Amino acid sequence: MRIQTVTVAGGGTLGSQIAYQTAYAGKHVTIYDINDEALTAAKNRLQRLDASYQGDMHATQADLDETHARIQVTSDPNTAFGNVDLVIEAIPEVTTIKTDFYHLISGIADARTIFASNSSTFLPSQFADQTDRPSQFANLHFANQIWKHNTAEIMGHPGTDPKVIATLTTFAHEISMVPIVVQKEQPGYVLNSLLTPFLENAAYLWGEDIATPQTVDKTWMIDGGAPMGPFATIDLVGLRTFFNITQERQGDNPAFKKTLAKVQQMIDDGNLGLESGHGFYTYPDPAYQQTDFLA
């Protein structure tokens, strides 16, 4: 099967980016969300993405118009899920919400439909048996700013049909993603398996007063040739998200006590990273993007 029609369930930050990118690549897309308010918010997100595609992808006005023309929105489950090749689930990371959702669409979807979850935190085996088609279920995970960070991590559970993985891999290529096939279930897929401990280790160097954030970032940028260091990345991720993940992983580890307290203090002071304009750097025009930063 070749995927031509896609329903994205959930029109939040990632959901609207997935819908936009998929339609931009020529597929017909439906965004499903629970009510008109959520759908209006989704439509506003789609409008705001135009500027990014114009700036970063050199999209013409015709490209944008065609993209929007290929996207419809609905809060009617039968319209959304009754006759579609692929459902990409991008709803809240709450077990009961996802369970209810998979029960709902299992009663509606055509036998051919593949179900894929964009979940960052759940493994596909945790929901496969909540669907009526475990062999047609896998995770398909996108990164924020999908048009630039164009990886699609594809991860099945032990019961996923290899043909479904192949279909999702082809689909990823067709929507200009680089498919990242994760061959076994792995929390964090590839990217977060590397990034999460990397950011933690960097934060520890600052938390224990071993080196300043700027010193750490300079080191990584010079010796690794990277465009930004780990503290700039934490600003991008957001201090609150970084705190929650690190608390979950290292909350019981005494070695991280000082580090977590310092991150908490920054959050209490309103230094949330890029989103608040202040974090380890001040935005816009953070120091690490200045030409003299590595001098």
Place this chain on the structure above:
Amino acid sequence: MRIQTVTVAGGGTLGSQIAYQTAYAGKHVTIYDINDEALTAAKNRLQRLDASYQGDMHATQADLDETHARIQVTSDPNTAFGNVDLVIEAIPEVTTIKTDFYHLISGIADARTIFASNSSTFLPSQFADQTDRPSQFANLHFANQIWKHNTAEIMGHPGTDPKVIATLTTFAHEISMVPIVVQKEQPGYVLNSLLTPFLENAAYLWGEDIATPQTVDKTWMIDGGAPMGPFATIDLVGLRTFFNITQERQGDNPAFKKTLAKVQQMIDDGNLGLESGHGFYTYPDPAYQQTDFLA
């Protein structure tokens, strides 16, 4: 004190790069090594560095000639250490060799001379008391390809005089390094504190058949904007060095058993990385440097 004269002890790969960079920046440099054979090898290394400085740093023939004219070599300890502002020790990472060396130079060096160790693995507190001047002793650590990876990690022990740290910081700037001041003793300084677990985590994903090396590298390059991924970096570090470090850190960890066995197999097969022309990639022109790698 401002550093004008420097003796680099040990004319190996790093020692000769440190000497060359220091002389290139205008300082007067002596390379000390144990016998004429070692000194001849050092001189050959210095000659071979010319091409890198011409290619990467746009050095003129006059720049190269002046650099070589500022470097002398000797195996006589009195000539090397009797009257110099700074000694940079870049000798083998063997406790007894370093201990003997610090005993030797303590009996020769002028009272003003600062001793600095380029050691990757030892902390300055491990040798400070083997010198006659613990307060004038710190680590000063350079990366391979010093002219491009121009960090100088500066790390004192608790007894190092802050003025010595300041002098070394100024010296680092003067020889076109970015000083990376490590404020407390930290094994691995900044760079290896981040890089070592990062490479380990990447190797684990391959060792456990979760993702291929090329998949992992693509992910890091796309989502982090880096010019190379962790497996390309392991090739550069060398599989043997990577194995030794990982064995030391994770040899007792059952989670790394398969990974270590797979690295060992690659070494047994002669796939040592860049140095042997084969590792996770084939050299020259490895796949990750091709334009279609991220397509």
